[in-house]
Amino acid sequence: xxxxxxINKSFxxxxxxxxxxxxxxxxxxxxxxxxxxxxxxxxxxxxxGLLQPESGHIFYDGRDITVMTKRERSLLRREIGMLxxxxxxxDSMTVLENVMFPLDxxxxxxxxxxxxxxxWCLDRVNMLEGAGKLPNELSGGMQKRTAIARAIAMxxxxxxxxxxxSGLDPKxxxxxxxxxxxxxxxxxxTTVVNTHDMNSVMGIGENILFIDNGHxxxxxxxxxxxxxxNKQLNDFIFAAKRIKDLHTPSLLRGLPLT
Amino acid sequence: MIxxxxxxxxxxxxxxxxxxxxxxxxxxxxxxxxxxxxNLGINSVGIVLLISLFIGAVICIQIKLNIQSIWMPAWTSxxxxxxxxxxxxxxxxxCLILAGKVGSNIASEIGTMRITQQIDALEIxxxxxxxxxILPKIAALVSFIPVLVTFSVAAGIVGAYCTAWLxxxxxxxxxxxxxxxxxxxxxFWMGVIKSLxxxxxxxxxxxxxxxxxxxxxxxxxxxxTSAVVSCSVLILFxxxxxxxxxxx
Numbered sequence: 001x002x003x004x005x006x007i008n009k010s011f012x013x014x015x016x017x018x019x020x021x022x023x024x025x026x027x028x029x030x031x032x033x034x035x036x037x038x039x040x041x042x043x044x045x046x047x048x049g050l051l052q053p054e055s056g057h058i059f060y061d062g063r064d065i066t067v068m069t070k071r072e073r074s075l076l077r078r079e080i081g082m083l084x085x086x087x088x089x090x091d092s093m094t095v096l097e098n099v100m101f102p103l104d105x106x107x108x109x110x111x112x113x114x115x116x117x118x119x120w121c122l123d124r125v126n127m128l129e130g131a132g133k134l135p136n137e138l139s140g141g142m143q144k145r146t147a148i149a150r151a152i153a154m155x156x157x158x159x160x161x162x163x164x165x166s167g168l169d170p171k172x173x174x175x176x177x178x179x180x181x182x183x184x185x186x187x188x189x190t191t192v193v194n195t196h197d198m199n200s201v202m203g204i205g206e207n208i209l210f211i212d213n214g215h216x217x218x219x220x221x222x223x224x225x226x227x228x229x230n231k232q233l234n235d236f237i238f239a240a241k242r243i244k245d246l247h248t249p250s251l252l253r254g255l256p257l258t
Numbered sequence: 259m260i261x262x263x264x265x266x267x268x269x270x271x272x273x274x275x276x277x278x279x280x281x282x283x284x285x286x287x288x289x290x291x292x293x294x295x296x297n298l299g300i301n302s303v304g305i306v307l308l309i310s311l312f313i314g315a316v317i318c319i320q321i322k323l324n325i326q327s328i329w330m331p332a333w334t335s336x337x338x339x340x341x342x343x344x345x346x347x348x349x350x351x352x353c354l355i356l357a358g359k360v361g362s363n364i365a366s367e368i369g370t371m372r373i374t375q376q377i378d379a380l381e382i383x384x385x386x387x388x389x390x391x392i393l394p395k396i397a398a399l400v401s402f403i404p405v406l407v408t409f410s411v412a413a414g415i416v417g418a419y420c421t422a423w424l425x426x427x428x429x430x431x432x433x434x435x436x437x438x439x440x441x442x443x444x445x446f447w448m449g450v451i452k453s454l455x456x457x458x459x460x461x462x463x464x465x466x467x468x469x470x471x472x473x474x475x476x477x478x479x480x481x482x483t484s485a486v487v488s489c490s491v492l493i494l495f496x497x498x499x500x501x502x503x504x505x506x
Contacts, residue, residue, distance in 0.1 A: 050378055050381065073384075074386070076384075077381070077383060077384035078383070078384045080382060080383075080384075082379065082382040084375045084378065085375070086374055086375060088374060088376050088378065088379040090376055091370075091371075091374075091376070092293075102383050104283065104286055105283055105286060105383065106283075106383075154383075160382075
């Protein structure tokens with residue numbers, strides 16, 4: 001379980017996160033949602049320790065990352081897997097080498113064992129056939145799947161996914177969401193997904209945190225999203241529907257041209 | 259400007275502090291070291307040989323045509339060519355050329371890793387990204403630079419002989435006499451020692467610029483240019499101090 005307590009963060013005097021407190025439970029997919037620029041990525045970067053919050057605490061099963069030494073933080077990070085927005089695969093390595101990398105760095109397994117584990121992870125995300133390819137030879141979805149395989153190679157206790165569906169078509173997005181959800185439940189890990197994709201929200205959102213302008217605006221499950229009376233959440237969720245409605249001529253007629 | 263300079267110096271020193279830490283896995287370090295040796299060292303042999311060959315030939319021709327006279331010994335061209343190659347060209351000038359080739363390569367490679375979040379990915383895994391990426395580059399370039407200096411001196415001398423054999427500007431006997439005249443082995447070692455410092459400057463300063471890229475591809479390009487300019491200026495400045503220090 002990850003517990004965030006009263007996190008604050010500013011850049012150049014501009015407050016980006018204000019007093020955010022939240023709990024992310026084990027064995028469930030926790031979603032952070034919100035508009036672009038609302039502070040989702042900053043919050044995730046604070047949680048994983050890429051950014052240092054100005055105040056507040058972040059506990060990983062009782063261990064506070066904000067007061068850890070570099071060594072302690074480095075050890076904790078070996079329990080963390082992360083899927084970056086662009087995949088962040090190492091260009092000079094093949095798909096298999098990318099997945100083997102964390103094992104090469106930290107595991108005490110022999111070469112055959114490491115290779116076997118990496119192949120298993122690739123098979124899990126249906127990427128075994130592309131094991132010998134370089135990242136620039138892969139499609140966006142294949143890169144994301146490889147990044148998931150690399151993230152789970154060390155059997156992490158915590159999995160973070162930053163915009164896993166950005167740049168992907170809806171069908172591939174469903175595959176990625178499905179994988180994240182399955183891996184979370186299979187391994188009973190704490191997964192935090194940063195997204196503004198409503199399909200993900202309705203598909204895998206077991207615990208949803210909605211951030212608006214750096215503030216925690218709403219928290220609940222996917223079943224509560226549509227029935228919520230929270231104005232900001234409704235504005236965010238139904239924006240897609242409203243844009244669709246704009247194409248209706250009867251609605252357009254009544255709109256100003258600005 | 260002074261504040262900015264001091265801030266950059268501080269960031270550079272902190273980065274070097276993180277870089278010179280024991281690698282997590284020595285096996286991975288040596289694997290990366292070998293890759294960098296090939297990429298930064300072996301791949302630079304061609305350009306070093308080519309430039310040194312032509313510069314050696316040109317120095318020999320210029321000295322023969324513009325300085326040598328009947329009042330000077332016939333071996334002057336060979337002697338001067340050797341001294342220039344040993345004392346300055348094969349160390350300082352060759353490293354200035356490498357600052358352009360290797361420096362921009364390092365800065366753009368690390369800069370691209372930064373903007374595509376590959377460095378963040380390393381940090382999240384618990385890897386010391388500075389040590390993992392930068393240390394093998396510094397180690398590879400510093401350990402291979404004496405080879406490049408030696409190749410450069412040798413190529414320069416071959417270039418001088420080409421003017422004797424092919425252009426008949428000087429006789430091979432006079433050239434050989436000049437090359438052997440009052441030879442001081444320390445001058446060779448002086449060039450090697452200087453080049454070790456220059457190699458460190460090229461690898462570490464370029465890495466600093468690449469590692470601190472913020473933004474996108476335009477910033478990577480800017481970092482690459484800044485790395486080359488800074489390396490060149492630092493090499494020229496340190497050349498003055500090192501030459502003074504090693505000559506006394």
